[in-house]
Amino acid sequence: MGDFIPTVPIELQIRKIIFEKFNNVDSKFSNDDVFEIIKKNGDINPSWIIDDLESFFNELCASGLARNIAQNFTTIWMKLFEPIEKLRCNSCNLEIYLGTTEDRVCPNPSCKSSI
Numbered sequence: 001m002g003d004f005i006p007t008v009p010i011e012l013q014i015r016k017i018i019f020e021k022f023n024n025v026d027s028k029f030s031n032d033d034v035f036e037i038i039k040k041n042g043d044i045n046p047s048w049i050i051d052d053l054e055s056f057f058n059e060l061c062a063s064g065l066a067r068n069i070a071q072n073f074t075t076i077w078m079k080l081f082e083p084i085e086k087l088r089c090n091s092c093n094l095e096i097y098l099g100t101t102e103d104r105v106c107p108n109p110s111c112k113s114s115i
């Protein structure tokens, strides 16, 4: 299998799904929930399994957007610290999603511009 390059970086796909489906600080969501939607959307290497996304979810927690509230084998349950808002990055021209008090830096890993 060749290298699969998603059209939209996985970081942004994850944030978009949380924004659209789980943008509520009172409810929890899991990496499995998000992964199922990413797979359905089809913009991901089809050979990837949930473990391949672990670092992306750890990054969400490290950035202060979400916190890990429970873990059961490969399932990580998270809650948002704050609502997510949709913005547009003028550098990479992609829709991006940031927590309301999160650092104003583009979460696109190949951009990282100030917003």
Ligand SMILES: [Zn+2]
Binding pocket: 089, 090, 091, 092, 093, 094, 106, 107, 108, 111, 112, 113
């Ligand atoms: Zn950007």
